[in-house]
Amino acid sequence: xxxxxxxxVPARQDRQRRLRxxxxxxxxxxxxxxxxxxxxxxxxxxxxxxxxxxxxLSQAGLxxxxxxxxxxxxxxxxxxxxxxxxxxxxxxxxxxxxxxKAFVAGDVFSRRTIGHLMAFAVAIAASAILKPFAGAVLSxxxxxxxxxxxxxxxxxxxxxxxxxxxxxxxxxxxAWVMTEAADLSDENKQFV
Amino acid sequence: xxxxxxxxVMLAERHVKSKDLAEYVGITEANLSLLKQGKVKGVRxxxxxxxxxxxxxxxxxxxxYEDGPRTETDGD
Numbered sequence: 001x002x003x004x005x006x007x008x009v010p011a012r013q014d015r016q017r018r019l020r021x022x023x024x025x026x027x028x029x030x031x032x033x034x035x036x037x038x039x040x041x042x043x044x045x046x047x048x049x050x051x052x053x054x055x056x057l058s059q060a061g062l063x064x065x066x067x068x069x070x071x072x073x074x075x076x077x078x079x080x081x082x083x084x085x086x087x088x089x090x091x092x093x094x095x096x097x098x099x100x101k102a103f104v105a106g107d108v109f110s111r112r113t114i115g116h117l118m119a120f121a122v123a124i125a126a127s128a129i130l131k132p133f134a135g136a137v138l139s140x141x142x143x144x145x146x147x148x149x150x151x152x153x154x155x156x157x158x159x160x161x162x163x164x165x166x167x168x169x170x171x172x173x174x175a176w177v178m179t180e181a182a183d184l185s186d187e188n189k190q191f192v
Numbered sequence: 193x194x195x196x197x198x199x200x201v202m203l204a205e206r207h208v209k210s211k212d213l214a215e216y217v218g219i220t221e222a223n224l225s226l227l228k229q230g231k232v233k234g235v236r237x238x239x240x241x242x243x244x245x246x247x248x249x250x251x252x253x254x255x256x257y258e259d260g261p262r263t264e265t266d267g268d
Contacts, residue, residue: 190233
């Protein structure tokens, strides 16, 4: 039995609608995160197993080099190297999924949820940083395995790396802001 | 904290049970108990209004300022 003013009612209804939207979208995002993680791993495995050698060399920045066919062991090793930044990204997606699941459960301002969001930010940054290094290792590995007489080391830093780092930084700041919000929420719980 | 909550005294004077007041106000008995002990950071006007209506008293009857040493939470 709680008294409410007429002004409280629309505000409360708005909040309920907002929470409902957040829960629905979070459920969709949680499903998208796990699906994307599985698809990315499968696509990467398929890429290294089925892509023609010339295409692999071209995409590793070794387009003009004469090539011999890559054997299975080299493809498997290249897959492992390529999976390093992707593994960081997948860890980030799984952290984001835990965060979304917590939102679905209504657990918005808890330290654990904020920890998942921060893990997502760190994983995105780690993936962005690892990607050029993995690319460099791949170019060396592919050139050593297929190109006769030449060894190449290609190191690429593109706008996607910088954007991913900005994205990660933004989420890290949002996580810190949420920590402040959690402190306010804890304080508010001490009001009766 | 120099603010003393006199809710326990008011309940005793009016022979009102905590359970009945908590139900009327719309808070848990646990929170009402914390309020009686002064172990809360604040009281919402909404809660205060309901308590005053139920006990037919003024907010000043429930809260007293007593000069004394400040606790670390006073400055918050």
